[in-house]
Amino acid sequence: MRNHLIAVLGGAVLSFTMPAPAVAADAAKVEALLKQYNCLQCHGTDKKILGPAYKDVAKKYKGQKDAAVVLAKKIKEGGKGVWGPVPMPPNDKVGDADIRLMVGWILSL
Numbered sequence: 001m002r003n004h005l006i007a008v009l010g011g012a013v014l015s016f017t018m019p020a021p022a023v024a025a026d027a028a029k030v031e032a033l034l035k036q037y038n039c040l041q042c043h044g045t046d047k048k049i050l051g052p053a054y055k056d057v058a059k060k061y062k063g064q065k066d067a068a069v070v071l072a073k074k075i076k077e078g079g080k081g082v083w084g085p086v087p088m089p090p091n092d093k094v095g096d097a098d099i100r101l102m103v104g105w106i107l108s109l
Helices: 002-016 020-036 054-061 067-077 096-108
Strands: none
Touching: 020 096, 054 067, 054 096, 067 096
16 A cells, blocks of 8 residues: 555656656647637737637636636637627537647646
8 A cells, every 4th residue: 555655646746747848848739729720810828819818718717616617618619708799609620638638728827
């Protein structure tokens, strides 16, 4: 049992000390997905375009337990009224794995 606990804790430490290039690779992958699905036409990381900046989205949902589920649903089904009068169209062609990666990145900002 003790050895299992040490292995689990060791893995947790390694996951929190991920080298910067791996984090940069994830950010680069997310940026490619955001371009692929045309998200950047309406959203900027730091600035509002037609829709809110991703940093503003992260700030709004910070601490909300179901934030990832809510945002994933908004991406798939679209939405309106939360950020003003301009509706967000549904993006039902985006795969669930891609949505999880994008939402995780947005919430990490």
